[in-house]
Amino acid sequence: MSVTGLTVESPVVRLCGIGKRFLGNQVLRDVDLDLHAGEVHALVGENGAGKSTLMKVLAGVHQPDEGTIEVDGVRRTFASPREAQSAGISIVHQEFNLLGDRSVAENVHLGREPVRWGRVDRRRMEAETERLLDWLGERGISPRTQVRRLPVAQQQVVEIVKALATDARVLAMDEPTAALADHEVELLYDLVRRLRERNIAILYVSHRLREVFDLSQRITVLKDGELVTVRPTRELTSDQLVRHMVGRPLDAYFPDRARPADLGDVRLAVRGGGNARVHGIDLRLRAGEIVGLAGLQGAGRSAVARAVCGAEPFTEGTVELDGTPARIRSPRAAVRRGVAYVTEDRKGEGLALRQSVRDNALLVRRAAFGRGRGLRRLDLGELLRSVTLVARGPDQEVRLLSGGNQQKVVLAKWLAVEPKVLVVDEPTRGIDVGAKKAVYDLLRGLAGQGVAILLISSELPELIGMSDRVLVMYDGRIAGELPAGPSEEAVMALATGHALEAA
Amino acid sequence: MSVAVEPGVRPQWTRLGNPVAAVYGALVLLLVLGSVLVAMRGGVLLDQGGILNILTRSTALGLVAIGQTMVILTGKLDLSVAYLIGLCSLIGAETMAGDPGMILPAVLLTLACAAGVGLLNGLVVAKLKVNAFIATLGTALIIRGYLENGYTGPSGQVPRVFQHLGYDRIGPVPVSALLMLALAGLAWWFLARTRPGYHLYAVGGDEEVARFSGIRTDRVVITAHVLCSVAAGLAGLFLASRLGSGAPWVGTDAGYDLESIAAVVLGGTLLAGGRGGVAGTIGGVLILATLDTTFDELGVTPFFKDVVRGVVLIVAVALYARRRMRR
Ligand SMILES: Nc1ncnc2c1ncn2[C@@H]1O[C@H](COP(=O)(O)OP(=O)(O)OP(=O)(O)O)[C@@H](O)[C@H]1O
């Protein structure tokens, strides 16, 4: 792809002066954006900057209050997603947009099922889906499988196929990798490259800067709903980009690790823990320590977390908290003993979307302890500030927050119980660089106050940067332990079972 | 939860698979059990009269429940059907007024009125975003007010030919039951094979997803409500033909509102929507009718009858919930 081509060719889509208000709240202001065929255009910015909103304006989900949309030089207005689709614009949403109970083919053709003699032509639907999967080089997904039975990464593929099935020429992807593990991200890279070769214009939103640099040709930065800059990717360094996004340089990304003197007694000890998913788990978390738990998707990281927190308890082995044996049989028991678990799935398990920020933040605390009893009075404002939440106030419905800010509410909810042991599963999924830094500082600060932290993350740099020790899981077992600051290769060797076979 | 998912494709089941088979399995079991119990009392459950009884009971409930299935599949609910049935029986019988020539106009008028009520329900739910529970409860109250104000007992008269609809049978099988089953077949085809049917499932599965996929979710919800009310209208006409006239209480006495919801849920349709179908519903209807007939044969008190029905319903839904969790 030649850069000269970019400037000479006329754009497929041009957004001009887009403005959007929600209930008087200006979310976008005078934003311009061009998309060219065969180009990946990255859209970056902090949580709540308006990235998803801009995408939704493009895809006809929201109608802009100001500004114009041109497709192939012709002015268009989209009253609905369907109208945008017929103009060749499709969107892959930030939250999964599939019906779990329906088949892959049914999802791909949702809303546009082919009809013959008054009945849905299932054979054609399946053949068409098969063809699209082939075109993308995705084999191993049957069009007839129920979507809920597919692993997350394949659901993501289905989502993309669904977007393409409308003969899309413009594809907007909102954090397509947020739900994927590192090795699955590679598959998506391939997919995006193939889409580019097929001359599709891609608008790509991600908080993972590595992806932005790997994939995009141009970058647009939004801040507080306004356009900061548009630049060819080659002309930017990652530091410059971060400065544009956050408005200031971020120094020393990860906070300092704990010194040996900072570590206290063992807070949580698991010996020979096992259940249907994991086996022979030995785990010791000391006060002040952040222990990373690495492994591939399905290796059992979340299963360990869920066992420790009573969601699917260990059926074998012993658990000790602060040196005394503890039987943790339910999440409630865990919370009452000071073990908190920040889940990875915010939509499914983490949040009551229709309730307010306040109700969500206090949910666990109220449920497990009753109002106020047993805990110090809590300063909600302070708590929300500590996770750098951007919301209109504690009364805003969580559903209306941007994706990243929802994640921050999940964090706040668990911090509200003032835990002794904190298990965090993908704590920075979908949150922006500035907020990530805040979460890192927050976790380290908690450790400094004597909390023992078990950190699960699919983003290796984060896991390595944050952990005082790294445990690597493979196939339901702990394959090995690495000291602070291991290399990515060392972790991956254990995670893929390489080291085991070599030994 | 990532760990629960094994990579690769797992064995699949078709939409018509598991729950429906389970419902009909339970029905067969119940028929056997009922037969044994009745036989111990020296009776026969499945003789000509018994079969007739079960099928006749199933007809009106079946009609309502087919409609209710549509609404529940979209994740809504219709509590107005019982009063609507009464209203429709009256409209039908009064318009006919004993004149065979008026049958067709009366049927059309009745169904048009029913469709109007469905349209109202649908509009309030879809456009005004009123919760379906409340919206249809409101409609129910409005119809009740009208009925109580205007009627104290049966009214109107259906001509003799029209009564044939309610009483004719082929062997032990009432013609009306066959018509009901035909309608069920049609509804099944609609849901499983046509585009609007697909969209019904989509809206029930996740309304946002459906909307973002370009489905006009409002129309789908309205359609479901209209179909449900028309089905209730048919039930009203059927009951009028059995009774010979219309009556304000025909729908409410049998509790067709809650009964139809029970049948749908018993048939394996998710109350939250998006999953299930008419085949299961008919199974649920037959189970309820068989229970009733068996208890009548056994001469059990109505109180005990209700307790058993309640238990059956709760156990069934609990089993479905377990199944779903294990998936
Ligand atoms: N439907 C809505 N009603 C009211 N406010 C909304 C609505 N949708 C979004 N907002 C607000 O608009 C702002 C921008 O949200 P948007 O989802 O576009 O952010 P984003 O850049 O995608 O953030 P993230 O990176 O966290 O996903 C946020 O402050 C959000 O609370």
Ligand SMILES: [Mg+2]
């Ligand atoms: Mg977003």
